[in-house]
Amino acid sequence: MTLKNKRILIAKPGLDGHDVGAKIIALALRDAGADVIYTGLRKSPDYIARVAVEEDVHCVGLSVLSGSHIELLKQTLAELKDADAADMQVFIGGTIPPDDRDTLIQLGASAVFTAEMKIDDVVQAIVDSLKDQS
Amino acid sequence: MTQRPLAGNNVIDRRGLGRMLSRIMNASVDEALIGLVDSSDRTARRVGFTGAPGAGKSTLISRYAKGCLEQGNKTGILAIDPTSPVSGGALLGDRIRMDAVADDARLFIRSVPSRNAHDGLCDNAPDLLLAMEQFGFDDIVLETVGVGQVEYSVKTLVDTLVLVLMPESGDAIQAMKAGILESADIIVINKADLPGAERSHAEISVILGHRPRTADTWSTQLIMASDIDGRGIGQLSDTIIQHRAWLSTHRDHDDMRRKRRAYHLHSLIARRVHEVMHQMGDDIINQDLVGAFRQLASLVAPVDRG
Amino acid sequence: MAQTTPAGDQDNSAPPPVTPKIGTRLRSGIEIPTVVTADMAPDRSDDRPGEYPFTRGVFDTGYTGRLWTIRQYSGFGTAEETNERYHFLLDGGQTGLSVALDLPTQCGYDPVDPMARSEVGKVGVSLFSLAEAEILFDGIDLGAISTSFTINGTAAIIYAMYLAAADRKGVPREKLTGTIQNDILKEYVARGTWIFPVKPSMRLIADSIVYSVEQTPRFNPISIAGAHVRDAGATAVEEMAYTLANGLAYVEELRKRGSDVARFAARLSFFFYVHMDLFEEACKFRAGRRLWAKLLRERFGVEDEKALRFRFGVVCGGSSLTAGQPYNNIVRVGIENLAAVLGGAQSIFTCAYDEAFQIPTEFSAEIALRTQQIVAYESGVARTVDPLGGSHFVEWLTDKMEQEILTVMDEIDDYGGVIKAIEDGFLQTRIARRARERKQATDDQERVVVGENFFTREDQKPDYGEVFKVNPKAADAIMQKYEDLKQRRDDSAVEVSLARLQQAAAGESENIMPYLVECCHAYATVGEMVATMKKEWGEFQEPVRF
Numbered sequence: 001m002t003l004k005n006k007r008i009l010i011a012k013p014g015l016d017g018h019d020v021g022a023k024i025i026a027l028a029l030r031d032a033g034a035d036v037i038y039t040g041l042r043k044s045p046d047y048i049a050r051v052a053v054e055e056d057v058h059c060v061g062l063s064v065l066s067g068s069h070i071e072l073l074k075q076t077l078a079e080l081k082d083a084d085a086a087d088m089q090v091f092i093g094g095t096i097p098p099d100d101r102d103t104l105i106q107l108g109a110s111a112v113f114t115a116e117m118k119i120d121d122v123v124q125a126i127v128d129s130l131k132d133q134s
Numbered sequence: 135m136t137q138r139p140l141a142g143n144n145v146i147d148r149r150g151l152g153r154m155l156s157r158i159m160n161a162s163v164d165e166a167l168i169g170l171v172d173s174s175d176r177t178a179r180r181v182g183f184t185g186a187p188g189a190g191k192s193t194l195i196s197r198y199a200k201g202c203l204e205q206g207n208k209t210g211i212l213a214i215d216p217t218s219p220v221s222g223g224a225l226l227g228d229r230i231r232m233d234a235v236a237d238d239a240r241l242f243i244r245s246v247p248s249r250n251a252h253d254g255l256c257d258n259a260p261d262l263l264l265a266m267e268q269f270g271f272d273d274i275v276l277e278t279v280g281v282g283q284v285e286y287s288v289k290t291l292v293d294t295l296v297l298v299l300m301p302e303s304g305d306a307i308q309a310m311k312a313g314i315l316e317s318a319d320i321i322v323i324n325k326a327d328l329p330g331a332e333r334s335h336a337e338i339s340v341i342l343g344h345r346p347r348t349a350d351t352w353s354t355q356l357i358m359a360s361d362i363d364g365r366g367i368g369q370l371s372d373t374i375i376q377h378r379a380w381l382s383t384h385r386d387h388d389d390m391r392r393k394r395r396a397y398h399l400h401s402l403i404a405r406r407v408h409e410v411m412h413q414m415g416d417d418i419i420n421q422d423l424v425g426a427f428r429q430l431a432s433l434v435a436p437v438d439r440g
Numbered sequence: 441m442a443q444t445t446p447a448g449d450q451d452n453s454a455p456p457p458v459t460p461k462i463g464t465r466l467r468s469g470i471e472i473p474t475v476v477t478a479d480m481a482p483d484r485s486d487d488r489p490g491e492y493p494f495t496r497g498v499f500d501t502g503y504t505g506r507l508w509t510i511r512q513y514s515g516f517g518t519a520e521e522t523n524e525r526y527h528f529l530l531d532g533g534q535t536g537l538s539v540a541l542d543l544p545t546q547c548g549y550d551p552v553d554p555m556a557r558s559e560v561g562k563v564g565v566s567l568f569s570l571a572e573a574e575i576l577f578d579g580i581d582l583g584a585i586s587t588s589f590t591i592n593g594t595a596a597i598i599y600a601m602y603l604a605a606a607d608r609k610g611v612p613r614e615k616l617t618g619t620i621q622n623d624i625l626k627e628y629v630a631r632g633t634w635i636f637p638v639k640p641s642m643r644l645i646a647d648s649i650v651y652s653v654e655q656t657p658r659f660n661p662i663s664i665a666g667a668h669v670r671d672a673g674a675t676a677v678e679e680m681a682y683t684l685a686n687g688l689a690y691v692e693e694l695r696k697r698g699s700d701v702a703r704f705a706a707r708l709s710f711f712f713y714v715h716m717d718l719f720e721e722a723c724k725f726r727a728g729r730r731l732w733a734k735l736l737r738e739r740f741g742v743e744d745e746k747a748l749r750f751r752f753g754v755v756c757g758g759s760s761l762t763a764g765q766p767y768n769n770i771v772r773v774g775i776e777n778l779a780a781v782l783g784g785a786q787s788i789f790t791c792a793y794d795e796a797f798q799i800p801t802e803f804s805a806e807i808a809l810r811t812q813q814i815v816a817y818e819s820g821v822a823r824t825v826d827p828l829g830g831s832h833f834v835e836w837l838t839d840k841m842e843q844e845i846l847t848v849m850d851e852i853d854d855y856g857g858v859i860k861a862i863e864d865g866f867l868q869t870r871i872a873r874r875a876r877e878r879k880q881a882t883d884d885q886e887r888v889v890v891g892e893n894f895f896t897r898e899d900q901k902p903d904y905g906e907v908f909k910v911n912p913k914a915a916d917a918i919m920q921k922y923e924d925l926k927q928r929r930d931d932s933a934v935e936v937s938l939a940r941l942q943q944a945a946a947g948e949s950e951n952i953m954p955y956l957v958e959c960c961h962a963y964a965t966v967g968e969m970v971a972t973m974k975k976e977w978g979e980f981q982e983p984v985r986f
Binding site: 014015016017018019020023024026027038039040041042044066067068071072075095097098114115116118119120 | 543544546547549554555556557558559562563627630631632633672673762763764796797798799871872875876879880883892901902910982984986
Binding site: 002003004005007026027029030031032033034035036037038039040050051053054055056083084085 | 148149151218220222223224227229233243244245247
């Protein structure tokens with residue numbers, strides 16, 4: 001399973017300060033062959049969109065553990081659309097109650113990941129969803 | 135931090151440039167030759183920053199870029215990070231350190247992994263730079279990693295090469311051994327607030343003092359810089375400008391173009407060889423060496439598209 | 441290392457359940473012997489609780505003299521809603537308040553700031569001005585109830601707000617008890633609610649400690665917390681090592697200001713997580729007590745025994761809890777509660793079984809509270825001080841942990857000290873690596889997490905029962921309150937107080953606290969005070985390293 005030549009942005013939108021999950025995923029994606037950019041903490045959705053576009057990433061991963069996942073996903077998708085990057089996939093991970101999963105997918109998230117999922121499964125899911133993207 | 139492009143001349147088509155750079159990055163040699171931008175009618179001032187990780191290049195670059203932006207210049211940064219030889223992936227972390235300081239609609243930062251390049255640059259580096267010039271950047275900064283053979287290649291592709299060292303890190307000795315001090319136009323001793331800065335300055339001055347100088351050589355300038363008290367940044371920008379002025383009267387532009395062309399050619403051929411060997415796998419290797427060489431040479435030529 | 445041993449013969453029915461082995465190696469790297477005999481253990485028969493170096497406890501009266509504070513972390517939405525929950529908890533038998541603040545308040549943004557909008561009132565209560573604090577404590581006697589604030593970047597401001605609230609209620613400052621966490625060093629490394637760069641943040645902390653010793657002598661102005669690095673992935677040994685290192689850095693900051701270290705040391709307290717390994721946890725605390733006392737004496741020459749007491753609060757749960765089969769977490773928290781008591785904690789917060797994933801409901805919060813009451817009154821472990829003392833295993837493990845903790849502290853010293861390690865991202869990298877190891881070990885089934893990687897049911901889904909929903913109107917209500925406040929307050933008084941604050945921040949000689957209190961009384965907002973200080977001090981630039 002490889003993400004060779006795939007570019008992925010891992011971002012921390014909003015004020016949530018828990019970055020360990022994001023770092024673990026970033027490292028795992030790098031180890032699977034991807035070029036990964038991790039934004040660090042406290043970034044606004046429009047900053048995230050700007051970086052995504054400059055770096056022309058295949059997908060953006062948002063990590064949110066503050067409960068604001070729905071708003072932040074919405075805002076990020078809107079900013080990407082504004083930046084002419086509506087085609088970029090956005091996945092989201094964090095403390096996401098089961099009830100919110102469907103909402104996030106309907107809003108446009110390509111996948112929802114939570115802490116108990118195995119790292120390998122998360123990476124595989126990303127590999128699968130990027131398979132058809134050049 | 136809103137990055138709405140400004141109206142008028144300063145608009146950067148970020149999506150377009152982002153995609154173009156991806157195409158170029160991923161282009162095979164055949165593809166690169168087809169879409170080749172051999173030269174650009176627009177040129178930018180190119181500055182290269184090199185030095186070991188941890189020396190603080192990113193902060194220096196972002197401050198330098200800020201200075202360029204304050205002059206109203208469209209500024210592009212190409213930050214090269216090493217590809218992991220184990221996984222083939224890369225953590226492209228430098229840009230995040232840079233864009234905290236300069237938040238501007240005329241700034242564009244792109245991270246590139248080194249991939250198959252072993253000279254500290256990246257695949258298709260000359261093409262990436264030319265593409266950025268086509269997009270109208272006034273200033274381009276190229277950041278590489280390492281203190282090693284890197285410097286020859288970077289030196290070819292940029293106008294001014296800045297080497298960033300840490301005090302007492304042993305970089306100076308390594309640099310001296312590898313002959314790098316020779317290629318740098320400007321040497322910055324960064325984090326000069328740390329102990330050992332004065333001593334590093336003295337050591338390097340001595341080494342530089344021993345170099346033969348004529349009226350026609352640029353003598354490498356040595357600068358002390360520090361984030362803590364902000365010293366050195368203005369001096370760095372000024373020195374780069376001085377070097378640029380010196381270049382305009384002393385540099386042989388034809389020679390520069392030839393060298394760049396030679397590097398471009400060389401890097402295309404080297405990548406082509408790599409591509410072919412990768413495709414052919416063991417078939418080529420299992421022949422005798424002369425036979426392998428002949429077969430490889432014949433496959434290196436681009437596919438005839440008629 | 442857990443190995444799997446399939447039981448029974450092969451046949452064509454469902455595969456037999458795997459039976460893991462009990463691993464002998466702690467995550468901190470310590471190998472636990474199956475038998476510990478007297479000759480393996482040090483002779484600690486002279487140790488006494490309440491006597492240096494306090495391995496057995498800081499007080500010889502134990503819990504029969506005074507039970508640990510049952511302090512459940514709580515807060516959400518508007519101050520009115522949180523006030524209601526506080527009354528519920530106090531009526532239910534909780535003995536101290538622990539205030540959870542929302543991220544905008546923690547990070548210094550007003551509710552209307554674009555960075556803050558989606559986070560208003562979510563993970564805690566919005567306390568953007570004194571007006572909200574007055575509502576929060578409505579009907580609560582601040583002179584009688586101890587209040588703990590988990591607040592760091594804006595700790596000095598919230599402390600000032602607390603004082604202003606007490607002033608308004610006519611409660612004398614000398615009667616106030618409680619804590620502000622006020623531990624910025626760990627924020628940079630594991631929790632992320634930093635605001636200013638390291639140097640001005642250390643100044644703010646020193647100012648608040650010095651002021652507090654004068655004004656609120658019964659209040660703990662700092663709770664040096666290892667909890668968050670632990671929850672982020674550090675081992676128990678590292679948790680204690682980083683915490684003690686941070687503690688010494690704060691003491692050093694106070695010493696540099698010419699303060700009498702002994703006087704301030706007495707008011708420092710600590711905060712840790714308790715995870716599942718009961719003996720590792722209890723011994724971690726015993727080793728911590730011993731080390732803190734020794735280090736303060738050796739490095740700072742503190743002789744007064746009152747100043748050497750390592751007092752600490754704990755939280756049971758966090759990342760040791762699972763989303764899968766969540767009711768198991770009630771058992772986990774019970775065991776962790778035991779460990780905390782056996783370790784001699786002064787204050788305990790037990791997570792609700794769903795706490796790692798959402799704000800607890802009244803139902804789950806009540807169980808968490810009852811857990812402590814059952815341990816306190818039914819289990820008998822609280823009757824005698826340090827009941828584990830003298831056990832061969834416990835004394836052996838306490839010594840082992842002390843050694844390992846010192847080793848990590850030496851590594852940090854060799855690097856150049858804890859502040860350099862933080863500014864360079866050295867600690868952050870270590871923590872990220874440990875987190876990865878922990879996750880990988882769970883994924884690879886090298887460690888057992890019941891209901892998550894072993895003993896799972898097919899198709900199991902997380903089921904929290906009742907889901908707590910933050911009132912969706914809360915954010916709007918808070919915005920409205922913010923606008924109302926700006927309408928009715930005296931703008932010129934606010935301006936004057938902020939200008940004076942800025943001046944104090946620009947200089948280095950004055951204590952900032954009185955200026956913050958003045959700003960609070962004028963109903964300046966948290967965002968305004970922070971923006972004012974940012975003008976002088978700038979913002980912290982995160983070294984993104986891992």
